[in-house]
Structures are given as structure tokens and as C-alpha cells.
Amino acid sequence: MIFPVVSTHNFLKASGDNLTRSIKRSGSTFVVGVTGGIGSGKTTVCNLFHELFGIPIIDADIIAKDVVKKNQPALQAIVAEFGDSILTESGELDRPKVKKLVFSDPTRRKILERIVHPEVRKEMNVQISRVSASYCLLSVPLIAESTNKSMFDRILVVDCDEKIQMERVISRDKLANETVVAIMNTQASRKDRLAIADDIIVNNGPTSQLNDQVQSLHETYQALPTADN
Numbered sequence: 001m002i003f004p005v006v007s008t009h010n011f012l013k014a015s016g017d018n019l020t021r022s023i024k025r026s027g028s029t030f031v032v033g034v035t036g037g038i039g040s041g042k043t044t045v046c047n048l049f050h051e052l053f054g055i056p057i058i059d060a061d062i063i064a065k066d067v068v069k070k071n072q073p074a075l076q077a078i079v080a081e082f083g084d085s086i087l088t089e090s091g092e093l094d095r096p097k098v099k100k101l102v103f104s105d106p107t108r109r110k111i112l113e114r115i116v117h118p119e120v121r122k123e124m125n126v127q128i129s130r131v132s133a134s135y136c137l138l139s140v141p142l143i144a145e146s147t148n149k150s151m152f153d154r155i156l157v158v159d160c161d162e163k164i165q166m167e168r169v170i171s172r173d174k175l176a177n178e179t180v181v182a183i184m185n186t187q188a189s190r191k192d193r194l195a196i197a198d199d200i201i202v203n204n205g206p207t208s209q210l211n212d213q214v215q216s217l218h219e220t221y222q223a224l225p226t227a228d229n
């Protein structure tokens with residue numbers, strides 16, 4: 001799934017949209033937000049940056065899972081709100097149950113997001129603050145759905161034709177056609193995603209076609225942070 005606990009459509013929602021993406025914020029790491037629809041190839045692209053150039057990857061999906069692990073404050077807050085029937089016998093968050101609980105109830109969903117999202121943001125900032133490389137990639141599936149993009153200095157959209165996207169997701173996740181369509185319909189349209197892009201990686205071909213694009217962007221990102229120094 002896109003996000004393990006709950007879709008983070010409002011993940012970074014806050015006041016306003018103060019983009020300063022081409023300019024490095026003084027004293028901070030240059031953060032490239034990587035986004036794209038389900039199965040567009042975000043992980044594949046991030047892994048290439050890491051393998052080819054050792055660029056650190058911060059993955060919002062992983063963080064969202066970690067912050068609700070056993071004994072984490074977010075899990076305790078969720079239990080306080082929804083009761084301990086949302087825990088498995090071993091005390092872990094029962095994800096299918098939570099999903100069911102919030103799926104058709106926007107109020108519950110908002111409560112859950114209010115608990116989880118600040119923890120995710122906090123952890124993302126911690127991880128960003130530890131980066132010593134000239135830039136890092138912050139993989140967040142739903143940047144286009146959020147109004148506040150100020151966390152990112154630049155936005156990289158991984159794009160591919162919807163037909164190819166569907167084929168890859170169906171093959172990877174063994175999902176029915178309609179399920180993939182339903183997930184895609186909850187996400188921003190391809191057009192809206194491309195509209196927020198500073199950079200685009202086209203992932204319609206074989207993975208071998210990604211190397212040159214990654215190499216070229218790596219050179220750009222390395223140059224950018226020092227451009228206004």
C-alpha cells in the first residue's frame with residue numbers, strides 16, 4: 001500500500017505554500033522530495049541514487065510504519081483514542097483493523113492523522129539533520145496532494161505512463177485491475193503531479209534507461225546547494 005497506517009493525503013498540510021525550492025536554506029541539508037504515483041518507480045529511482053552515488057534516502061513510508069511500532073508514543077495515543085481493540089494479541093497495531101476503522105469515517109481518519117503525521121514529520125527532520133552528504137532524497141508518495149511543500153528544496157517526480165504503471169503494480173502486488181485503479185484515483189492526477197515538478201524522471205523504459213537520468217540529476221543537485229554560496 002501507499003502508506004501503511006493511513007493514506008497521508010494531508011500529510012504535510014499546513015498553512016500556505018512557501019516554496020523556496022531552488023535555493024538552499026542556509027545551514028540545512030538540500031532536500032530533494034521524490035514523489036510519483038503508486039508503482040511509478042520512486043523506490044527504484046531512489047535506490048539508484050544510493051547505489052551509484054551513496055546518496056542518503058529518507059523514506060516516509062518506512063517512517064510511518066516505525067512511529068506506530070510497539071511502545072512508541074504514537075501507538076499509545078492511538079490506543080488512548082480508539083481503544084486497545086485496535087491492537088493485535090502481541091500488542092502491535094492491527095493495521096487492517098485500523099484501515100477498516102478510518103476508511104469510511106473522515107473524522108476518525110483525521111484524528112489518526114493528527115496523531116501520526118507530526119511524529120512522521122519529526123522523525124523526517126531528525127533524519128534530515130543527520131545527513132552529511134551534500135543532499136538527500138526524501139521519498140514521500142503524496143507531495144502533490146499536500147499544500148505545504150516547504151520541507152523540500154526541490155521536487156523530483158518519477159513519472160510513467162498509466163498503463164505501464166498499472167501493469168507494474170499488478171505484477172508486483174498481485175492486485176486486481178480495479179483495485180489499482182481505485183488506488184490511483186485517490187492520488188493526484190499525473191498532470192497535477194507533473195505541475196509541481198522541478199525535475200522529472202521518465203520511467204517508461206527498462207531500468208537501464210534510468211542511469212543517465214539519475215546521473216544528470218545528481219550533477220544538478222550537487223551543483224545547486226553551492227550555487228548561491
Ligand code: ATP
Pocket residue numbers: 001002036037038039040041042043044045141168169172203204205206207208
Ligand atoms: P510504491 O508507490 O508502491 O511505493 P514505487 O513508486 O516505489 O511504488 P517501485 O517499487 O520502484 O515503485 O516500482 C514498482 C514496481 O515496478 C517494482 O516491482 C519495480 O521493480 C518495477 N519497476 C520499476 N521501474 C521499472 C522499470 N523501469 N522496468 C521494469 N520494472 C520496473
